[in-house]
Amino acid sequence: MKFSLILGITTCFSVALADQETLVLVDNLNIRETHSQFFKSLQDRGYSLTIKLADDANLLLSKYGEYLYKNLIIFAPSVVEFGGQIDTEIITKFIDDGGNVLVAGNAASGDVYREIATECGFEMDEESAAVIDHFNYDILDDGDHTRIVVSPKNLINAPTIVGMHNTQPILFEGTGIILDKENSLVLPILTADSTAYSYNPKSQVKEYPHAVGKKTVLIAALQARNNARIIYSGSLFFFSDEAFNSPVAKVQGDKVKSDLSGNKALAVHLSEWAFGERGQLRVRRVHHHRQGEKESSNTYTITDTVVYKIEIEELKNGKWQPFEANDVQLEFVRIDPFIRTTLRNKGNGVYESIFKVPDVWGVYQFKVDYDRTGYTRLYHTTQVSVRPLQHTQYERFIPSAYPYYVSAFSMMIGVFLFSFVFLYYKEDTPKSKMRCVYIFKLSPQHSDIQDGSV
Amino acid sequence: MPYLSSEKQLTFIKLAVLSMAAILSFATRLFSVLRFESVIHEFDPYFNYRTTRYLTEEGFYKFHNWFDDQAWYPLGRIIGGTIYPGLMVTSATLYNIMQFLNITIDIRNVCVFLAPFFSSLTTIVTYLLTKELKDEGAGLVAAAMIAIVPGYISRSVAGSYDNEGIAIFCMLLTYYFWIKAVNTGTILWATMTALAYFYMVSSWGGYVFLINLIPLHVLALMMLGRFSARVYVAYSTLYCVGTILSMQISFVGFQPVQSSEHMLALGTFGLCQLYAFAQYLRAHLSPANFELLFNTLVTTLLATLGTAVVVLTVTGKISPWTGRFYSLLDPSYAKNHIPIIASVSEHQPTSWSSFYFDLQVLVFLFPAGLYFCFSKLTDANIFIILYGVLSIYFAGVMVRLMLVLAPVMCIVSGVATSSLLSLHVKDIEPKVEKHDKKKKHENNLVFRSEVGALFVCVLGCLLTSYVFHCTWVTSEAYSSPSIVLSARSNDGSRIIFDDFREAYTWLKMNTPEDAKVMSWWDYGYQITAMANRTVIVDNNTWNNTHISRVGQAMASTEERAYEIMRELDVDYVLVIFGGLVGYSSDDINKFLWMVRIGGSTDRGAHIRESDYYTPAGEFRIDGDGSQTLLNCLMYKMSYYKFGQVYTEGGRPPGYDRVRAAEIGNKEFNLEVLEEAYTTDHWLVRIYKVKPLPNRGA
Numbered sequence A: 001m002k003f004s005l006i007l008g009i010t011t012c013f014s015v016a017l018a019d020q021e022t023l024v025l026v027d028n029l030n031i032r033e034t035h036s037q038f039f040k041s042l043q044d045r046g047y048s049l050t051i052k053l054a055d056d057a058n059l060l061l062s063k064y065g066e067y068l069y070k071n072l073i074i075f076a077p078s079v080v081e082f083g084g085q086i087d088t089e090i091i092t093k094f095i096d097d098g099g100n101v102l103v104a105g106n107a108a109s110g111d112v113y114r115e116i117a118t119e120c121g122f123e124m125d126e127e128s129a130a131v132i133d134h135f136n137y138d139i140l141d142d143g144d145h146t147r148i149v150v151s152p153k154n155l156i157n158a159p160t161i162v163g164m165h166n167t168q169p170i171l172f173e174g175t176g177i178i179l180d181k182e183n184s185l186v187l188p189i190l191t192a193d194s195t196a197y198s199y200n201p202k203s204q205v206k207e208y209p210h211a212v213g214k215k216t217v218l219i220a221a222l223q224a225r226n227n228a229r230i231i232y233s234g235s236l237f238f239f240s241d242e243a244f245n246s247p248v249a250k251v252q253g254d255k256v257k258s259d260l261s262g263n264k265a266l267a268v269h270l271s272e273w274a275f276g277e278r279g280q281l282r283v284r285r286v287h288h289h290r291q292g293e294k295e296s297s298n299t300y301t302i303t304d305t306v307v308y309k310i311e312i313e314e315l316k317n318g319k320w321q322p323f324e325a326n327d328v329q330l331e332f333v334r335i336d337p338f339i340r341t342t343l344r345n346k347g348n349g350v351y352e353s354i355f356k357v358p359d360v361w362g363v364y365q366f367k368v369d370y371d372r373t374g375y376t377r378l379y380h381t382t383q384v385s386v387r388p389l390q391h392t393q394y395e396r397f398i399p400s401a402y403p404y405y406v407s408a409f410s411m412m413i414g415v416f417l418f419s420f421v422f423l424y425y426k427e428d429t430p431k432s433k434m435r436c437v438y439i440f441k442l443s444p445q446h447s448d449i450q451d452g453s454v
Numbered sequence B: 001m002p003y004l005s006s007e008k009q010l011t012f013i014k015l016a017v018l019s020m021a022a023i024l025s026f027a028t029r030l031f032s033v034l035r036f037e038s039v040i041h042e043f044d045p046y047f048n049y050r051t052t053r054y055l056t057e058e059g060f061y062k063f064h065n066w067f068d069d070q071a072w073y074p075l076g077r078i079i080g081g082t083i084y085p086g087l088m089v090t091s092a093t094l095y096n097i098m099q100f101l102n103i104t105i106d107i108r109n110v111c112v113f114l115a116p117f118f119s120s121l122t123t124i125v126t127y128l129l130t131k132e133l134k135d136e137g138a139g140l141v142a143a144a145m146i147a148i149v150p151g152y153i154s155r156s157v158a159g160s161y162d163n164e165g166i167a168i169f170c171m172l173l174t175y176y177f178w179i180k181a182v183n184t185g186t187i188l189w190a191t192m193t194a195l196a197y198f199y200m201v202s203s204w205g206g207y208v209f210l211i212n213l214i215p216l217h218v219l220a221l222m223m224l225g226r227f228s229a230r231v232y233v234a235y236s237t238l239y240c241v242g243t244i245l246s247m248q249i250s251f252v253g254f255q256p257v258q259s260s261e262h263m264l265a266l267g268t269f270g271l272c273q274l275y276a277f278a279q280y281l282r283a284h285l286s287p288a289n290f291e292l293l294f295n296t297l298v299t300t301l302l303a304t305l306g307t308a309v310v311v312l313t314v315t316g317k318i319s320p321w322t323g324r325f326y327s328l329l330d331p332s333y334a335k336n337h338i339p340i341i342a343s344v345s346e347h348q349p350t351s352w353s354s355f356y357f358d359l360q361v362l363v364f365l366f367p368a369g370l371y372f373c374f375s376k377l378t379d380a381n382i383f384i385i386l387y388g389v390l391s392i393y394f395a396g397v398m399v400r401l402m403l404v405l406a407p408v409m410c411i412v413s414g415v416a417t418s419s420l421l422s423l424h425v426k427d428i429e430p431k432v433e434k435h436d437k438k439k440k441h442e443n444n445l446v447f448r449s450e451v452g453a454l455f456v457c458v459l460g461c462l463l464t465s466y467v468f469h470c471t472w473v474t475s476e477a478y479s480s481p482s483i484v485l486s487a488r489s490n491d492g493s494r495i496i497f498d499d500f501r502e503a504y505t506w507l508k509m510n511t512p513e514d515a516k517v518m519s520w521w522d523y524g525y526q527i528t529a530m531a532n533r534t535v536i537v538d539n540n541t542w543n544n545t546h547i548s549r550v551g552q553a554m555a556s557t558e559e560r561a562y563e564i565m566r567e568l569d570v571d572y573v574l575v576i577f578g579g580l581v582g583y584s585s586d587d588i589n590k591f592l593w594m595v596r597i598g599g600s601t602d603r604g605a606h607i608r609e610s611d612y613y614t615p616a617g618e619f620r621i622d623g624d625g626s627q628t629l630l631n632c633l634m635y636k637m638s639y640y641k642f643g644q645v646y647t648e649g650g651r652p653p654g655y656d657r658v659r660a661a662e663i664g665n666k667e668f669n670l671e672v673l674e675e676a677y678t679t680d681h682w683l684v685r686i687y688k689v690k691p692l693p694n695r696g697a
Helices: A002-020 A036-044 A088-096 A111-119 A241-245 A263-274 A399-424 A431-442 A444-453 B006-035 B044-058 B060-064 B086-100 B107-133 B136-148 B163-184 B187-203 B207-223 B229-246 B260-284 B287-315 B323-329 B331-337 B352-359 B362-375 B379-397 B399-428 B431-437 B442-476 B499-510 B521-531 B544-555 B558-567 B591-598 B633-639
Strands: A021-026 A048-053 A071-075 A100-104 A122-124 A130-133 A148-150 A170-172 A177-179 A186-191 A196-199 A217-223 A229-233 A281-290 A299-301 A305-316 A319-322 A329-334 A336-342 A350-356 A362-370 A378-387 B485-488 B494-497 B516-518 B572-576 B673-678 B684-689
Touching (some): A036 A048, A088 A100, A088 A111, A122 A217, A177 A217, A229 A263, A241 A263, A281 A362, A281 A378, B006 B107, B006 B136, B044 B521, B060 B086, B086 B163, B107 B379, B107 B399, B136 B442, B163 B379, B207 B260, B352 B399, B499 B673, B499 B684, B572 B633, B633 B684
Parallel strands (some): A021 A071
Antiparallel strands (some): A130 A196, A148 A170, A281 A305, A305 A319, A305 A350, A329 A336, A329 A362
């Protein structure tokens, strides 16, 4: 008993630990110092960070088919090629197997960055290009207008990702990203103002810039279909202690001033989301049954009343707790949805809907597709058959058919009576002779056989 | 047999001939079992087999209410209400009887041997029917002929577990009872006819032929002035009892009183009553009065009937003529209007050579038999003449109806052979007598005897060649199970291609139980029966739109096909490809039908047949072929990685042995599919539909 308890606790602990294993790849170990606040916030939340140089020859993501880390942070803009066994292919595979990735680059980041970005549905601007905004630069800017001030209004409207209280302006210095229009999964977390553009600040603008205005995304995110999360920031500076502690003062325009930038709060929130501390949902239980019955069934009959219940949980502070919302919808689908209804929140994370199965038979699916920005995509289908009435389930007597019943039964009685009349009717002529003749006439063969056998 | 009287000897010989014919008809159908194994053949039999298994396992009521969610995903199919249950009930009954007698036979073997067993019964019924028409000799000849006629064997070899296998027996039984009923005029025989008719209705949709032929017979008798009380009793009883019984089959339902195919029977029934009533009045009225009454009645009735028919057709109470029936009357109808009907090979018009192939000497004996029927016209002979002429016409329209023609060919030929033989054998036999009278009638007698002998010889040769031909056809053409293929290798030995079962077993063992498999509808029944997986469409082609959707997927580019496949929740796609071994009835050869059927609905309007031809109007799969064809899903699935394979010496890689061409699009990758399994000889290729890309498009 005691042993098993201990074993259980250790297993829990190790599972928890495995989720927190994080590999940090850096250009130089100096980053440990310049970004100490960010790393500390992670360590405070229980992540064990393994900080390594990006070109370390012994880099490993997985060993014997098991991943050593759950999360990957890449803070190595100047890396030309990763060391050890890590390359773009391994990283994308890591994502496809459920790993979370946080990437931050800057104007100098190389082709490896571009490759990772492309794999995730982003596009990074050319080397040495940076986001320039001549109207929204910080007072500490060195003249290129690349240290820009971004209003928290430009953040995506998704509290799960960016947190609730972002009021401080945000400092950003780095390259711009544009999103793949075809890709429906990418999210622009932070976009630049309409006056911004992305170009090499040292050279004259000769061609149309790669990204202009609001299309210039500063921080982008991707939640893959397997719920792996990727944050891609164009700026490594954004995560630095310098940005965290720096006051903000805009030179132009509304001259926004703030004693402290909003970077720290945002960076912490982003990392919380990226590493799955928030916005994680799961389906705990699904149950459906005919109204008035307890047992679940795979088969319903048309026009049955069905009760569908789904229990959804959210990960909060490391614990699965009931998820509360009022916009979870259920569809009853056979190629097209026949029924689409909002599930009623019954409290305690249970959502319920009672509806009448359509009068069309076929194979249907109960489909809950809860896709909200920042949350795990909740997609749950249950296949059931809807069958037509059985031969015992039809109405026995239909009122409109009464004339037919009457005619049928009267006919039966009539034939019954008539057979009596026919059999016992006496004609006036001598009966024996007459009957004989009659039988002979009716069935000549019969009489032949009788003759033969007698 | 010195101890038996000549009468008993005759009976013994008759019995011997008949039982030998019956045994022969069973034995000759066993080629496929001996050569391969006891398996179910073709496509439809697999469905029948599956439903029979369900019936024996679950009982009749569950079977009757069976809603099959494995077919026609996601529409499903109500099996109980959309099949003719006669076949399944018959074999389940046989199975249960045998189980009761402690004969532990597998239900599969019951199914495999049901058709041969019923052809034995058919042989006996043919004997009875022909006996009723002519005499016992003709009956025996007809029985011997039907035992081995290829036109019937083609649908009743062991393993060919299909409705037709028992339906021909039911049909001939109904005819036999009908002739009996007409000849005797008793209610008993007429009721037996109705019962046999009910069995026929319960087992095959071809009962429509029967319910039109019998009224036609009655009409013909009426016109020839042969209508009598016997016919009246027989037909009235048959129609009333038969119709009520036939309506008990839920698939038939109210059709006997609503659809136009059954209207001839209803009309004739009405006419019978009128005719009988008119006869009755004529007997009781003066001719002048009768004339007046008759004319008034006829005019009123015709007017009422005409109005009623028009009103009912307009309101839709009388269903419009269905496509299958139109194609009987006008062979080009289906081809022009309903691709799904035209695409079925057994719905094609019959070529003249297949008449000879399936009937051989019967083709020549048939006119002679008709002559003998005409020369001694009876009520029964009129029936057989009508049956013969009508079925010849229908067999010419549709290959499948050769089956209906074969029995009447045998009967009429039996009549002919027997008449001719008895005519001429008589001339040879009394040789001694002839010797005595030789001097008196020299010329005449010698000539007759020689001609008689010669004639008997010739006929004997013809009949012997018939036997050889039938056995050869049965062995070579009709005994391959089509689920297992065989071919001759260079050294003459037999090679077996068991790819179909290999693929279905793979599906059964390696895919999730609720996986949905998309294939062209031909393979639907086999997939559900053998792999136990859900299919999108199958051989019960009841929903044209759904089949069309699959056709569209096959004929579209990968991207478009992916949308359709996701809409239908497809997990696996199965194609048949014969290019490696030279199996010609593969999906590429069927592809134009997919295009036609795919393009025949609104949602497939963008698929045009002409896009798949070269500018010269050819269907080519090589480099000159149309780009639409070379990039469609079916092409890619068939020829994926085929471009690196050497198939024949002296040919470039990627040489398709069926189309005899080097494929035109060799280097391509599949975007939305991945190859899951390809069988040994590449006959069946299975692809898995990839999920949406994890990191977005």
